[in-house]
Amino acid sequence: MRRKRRALSPITRRILAVNVLALAILVAGLLYLGTYRRNLIDAELGALDIQAEMFAGALGEGAVGLAAAPRQRLETAIARQMVRRLALATGTRARLFDGAGALLADSRRLTGPGGAVQIEELPPPDDEKGLMSAMADVYDRLVNGWLGGEELKPYREKAVQRADDYAEAARALAGEEARTVRAGGHTGMILIVAVPVQRYKQVLGALMLSKDGRDINAALADVRLGILKAFAFAFGVTVLLSIYLASTIANPIRRLVFAAERVRSGRGRHTEIPDLAKRRDEVGELAAALSAMTEALWQRMDAIEHFAADVAHEIKNPLTSLSSAVQTAARIDNPEQQRRLMTIIQEDVQRLDRLISDIADASRLDTELSHDETGAVDLVPMLGALAEVHQATAEEPGPALRLELPGGAALLVNGVEDRLVQVFRNLLANALSFSPRDGAVTLRAATDNGWIEVQIDDDGPGLPDGKEKAIFERFYSERPEGEKFGTHSGLGLSISKQIVEAHGGTLVAANRRRAGGAVAGARFTARLPALVDKI
Numbered sequence: 464m465r466r467k468r469r470a471l472s473p474i475t476r477r478i479l480a481v482n483v484l485a486l487a488i489l490v491a492g493l494l495y496l497g498t499y500r501r502n503l504i505d506a507e508l509g510a511l512d513i514q515a516e517m518f519a520g521a522l523g524e525g526a527v528g529l530a531a532a533p534r535q536r537l538e539t540a541i542a543r544q545m546v547r548r549l550a551l552a553t554g555t556r557a558r559l560f561d562g563a564g565a566l567l568a569d570s571r572r573l574t575g576p577g578g579a580v581q582i583e584e585l586p587p588p589d590d591e592k593g594l595m596s597a598m599a600d601v602y603d604r605l606v607n608g609w610l611g612g613e614e615l616k617p618y619r620e621k622a623v624q625r626a627d628d629y630a631e632a633a634r635a636l637a638g639e640e641a642r643t644v645r646a647g648g649h650t651g652m653i654l655i656v657a658v659p660v661q662r663y664k665q666v667l668g669a670l671m672l673s674k675d676g677r678d679i680n681a682a683l684a685d686v687r688l689g690i691l692k693a694f695a696f697a698f699g700v701t702v703l704l705s706i707y708l709a710s711t712i713a714n715p716i717r718r719l720v721f722a723a724e725r726v727r728s729g730r731g732r733h734t735e736i737p738d739l740a741k742r743r744d745e746v747g748e749l750a751a752a753l754s755a756m757t758e759a760l761w762q763r764m765d766a767i768e769h770f771a772a773d774v775a776h777e778i779k780n781p782l783t784s785l786s787s788a789v790q791t792a793a794r795i796d797n798p799e800q801q802r803r804l805m806t807i808i809q810e811d812v813q814r815l816d817r818l819i820s821d822i823a824d825a826s827r828l829d830t831e832l833s834h835d836e837t838g839a840v841d842l843v844p845m846l847g848a849l850a851e852v853h854q855a856t857a858e859e860p861g862p863a864l865r866l867e868l869p870g871g872a873a874l875l876v877n878g879v880e881d882r883l884v885q886v887f888r889n890l891l892a893n894a895l896s897f898s899p900r901d902g903a904v905t906l907r908a909a910t911d912n913g914w915i916e917v918q919i920d921d922d923g924p925g926l927p928d929g930k931e932k933a934i935f936e937r938f939y940s941e942r943p944e945g946e947k948f949g950t951h952s953g954l955g956l957s958i959s960k961q962i963v964e965a966h967g968g969t970l971v972a973a974n975r976r977r978a979g980g981a982v983a984g985a986r987f988t989a990r991l992p993a994l995v996d997k998i
Contacts, residue, residue, distance in 0.1 A: 882965075
């Protein structure tokens with residue numbers, strides 16, 4: 464099944480989602496600006512408080528009633544003129560209530576011979592920040608709804624106003640200062656400060672200053688706009704870097720996927736895994752591993768093909784001999800010749816049985832080694848047991864077996880004991896078969912810099928020159944003179960080498976030579992990594 468190319472790979476989408484979501488959460492937290500907004504409100508209320516105290520002091524000093532009166536009182540005309548002028552300079556709305564709570568002056572109400580005129584402040588005209596303001600309003604509603612923002616009491620204003628209509632003014636008439644924030648107006652926020660107007664500790668009235676949150680909203684909008692600009696820049700950089708990061712991961716992996724599919728569905732070895740070793744990262748390691756795995760797969764397939772061809776060739780020889788013997792036996796009547804042919808037939812059948820058994824063992828070896836559980840194996844008692852078995856079953860006369868093992872020391876390796884026994888039994892049998900009857904086979908083991916080295920020396924004719932590696936090939940047969948043909952399948956050394964390498968070791972063969980250079984015999988050396996006890 465051929466995979467379809469996608470505009471954005473799942474890895475790209477995940478990287479974008481993670482990076483952008485983290486950035487969005489950070490920016491959302493910054494845009495909330497709850498503490499900053501609270502500080503701005505406190506600063507505005509503090510400024511209003513100072514202005515109100517100054518206004519109240521001026522009104523208390525300059526807007527006092529007749530000196531002959533038993534009690535001090537505010538002069539309405541003078542108070543109205545002072546309130547209007549003072550409020551005009553500060554941009555706030557000022558309302559003055561007398562001691563009884565009646566409204567004496569309002570900076571937004573002009574009184575003249577023809578009556579009173581109420582001044583209403585119009586909302587600011589739409590400008591280039593209109594969309595920004597709308598977005599900020601929506602954002603504030605969402606944040607206040609989700610995060611439980613501060614609930615403001617609504618601001619209500621009656622046609623005929625009294626100090627009792629405003630809790631702040633009522634507290635000011637009681638001699639206390641009051642400040643609060645209410646919801647209302649064109650900006651959604653009204654800041655109110657009320658202070659008592661006093662003369663010689665006598666409360667003459669209450670001055671209430673109010674101001675909308677236009678300046679606060681503008682400051683918040685400027686900060687939010689700056690944050691959004693930084694977010695837009697960071698968002699663009701994040702998206703570009705995420706796409707670049709994803710491309711450095713997803714694209715090479717996609718190339719590896721398509722290459723693997725071509726290897727799976729293609730024929731021959733023309734398909735190669737992309738070489739990404741220069742990346743020096745996990746993707747490069749994955750490409751190298753896939754390339755090595757593909758090469759190992761081809762080598763395994765070649766080995767299977769060669770093994771199948773060798774098996775067919777090796778089985779064909781005894782079958783041909785067996786077929787010829789059977790056909791010949793059917794045409795002759797001589798009992799002696801028939802007996803000889805029957806002997807040949809029996810030997811060929813035994814050879815086939817031995818060959819098939821060794822082939823089955825060799826073919827199962829990889830699977831069994833991958834499933835067998837490994838453990839600590841001490842080679843000292845193992846090699847000693849093999850020597851004892853040989854001594855008990857050896858035919859006389861025959862080559863002697865010498866055992867050289869370290870006294871009192873364990874030679875531990877991590878492996879499968881049955882398979883290691885098979886290795887050393889094969890090597891020992893091979894050495895005994897090549898050694899003369901008056902010769903000797905030496906089996907020694909020792910440690911060597913983190914390795915366990917086992918050597919098996921014989922006194923035989925040695926190895927043919929240049930065949931030190933060929934003897935480990937499957938079905939290779941180089942037997943001593945006089946040995947019956949077909950006694951060995953030629954798989955023993957190959958199986959032994961495969962088992963040792965599966966345990967992380969090496970198995971090599973070489974000739975031993977005397978001082979003059981003559982061959983003294985063969986030496987097989989198996990090296991296995993020593994098992995170190997971890998405390």
